[in-house]
Amino acid sequence: MLKKSKQANAEPTVSNSPVTMVDRTIIGDQIYIEGTIRGEEDLLIEGSVKGSIEMKAHHLTVGTKGQVIAEVRAANVTISGKLEGNINATGRVEITKAADFNGEIKAKSISVEDGAYLKAVIELEREPTQKTVPLGKPEAKASSEPKKEPFVLTGKDSKGN
């Protein structure tokens, strides 16, 4: 069932959460949701969700029992369960060793524990680097046309078991 939880009483499913949560909603492990979830508070998923999750100013946690196939937009994301889809986070993405993630991550920062089961395309805010330009050659212009992506998010049939 959907539960409202105060942090002080909540079961600590994931340790070392980078964000202090005051209130959060829990989707329990017997719940299956298909569709769009939008929220203005933190969310812990222990059940199954398929669709999209938008909580731009809040923290999404996929707990150890959670199974999510979704496009995710959130401030911070913690994955300890299974998540297949793309994550767009304005803050931090945390992937624990219990996680099974397949998809693309765009975030400001990331932490990954050794042992995480990961297949990902990761884009972080880049450091300005000084490209070395060979003498006598002008620096190549970046193409204005988006290049064909070499990786398309794969379905279940290509996941490791």
Place this chain on the structure above:
Amino acid sequence: MAASAADLSQRDLNQHLGLEGYNSNALKLFIEHLDQQTESRLLDVGPVCQENIRFFARRVWKHYVCDMFIRLDRNIRKGDPVYQIWKELDYHPESFDGILMWELADRLDEQDVKRLVTLCHSMLKPGGMAMVMVMGDQIASSETKSFVVGQNHRIYLRPQPHLKLPLRGRQNRDVLSMMAPFIPAKSFICRPGFMEFLFRRE
């Protein structure tokens, strides 16, 4: 007298490599190659390591991570054939400017090494580079380690106790032979028996 590979503890390993890790000339050249590319794409086949993700994801345009070590480990534990893991490397041909292969080949038998090398050759763009490590008898052990990239092209080895993988113990000449589809670009001796290789696709 050198300790046997099986007896080599992390302390021994650190003593052997130096507690501060070692300077990786191959990594320096590899990064210089990536820095020359526009919209560079890098593939790291693992083991997944936070430091490396942070380091490379901020340097390249897109950093692809597909941990083949943990996939290999899970397949072996379940008794599934190793060849099943290769479906995970389902990237388009000529997708990457660089591939970090680390010591994955040393965890595979001859047949799967050929498959890995063929896939990597296909996935690299012409002119792209692959980085390969051979750890040698003194450093290698059945305990898998990640190559953790630090500051100033230093590399540290960190044990990955969750990975139980066989070790084939290939020699340098074996590496050159298995990477035959590539052009050897550079090789460096880090410690006796511990070598780094850079290969380039024509």
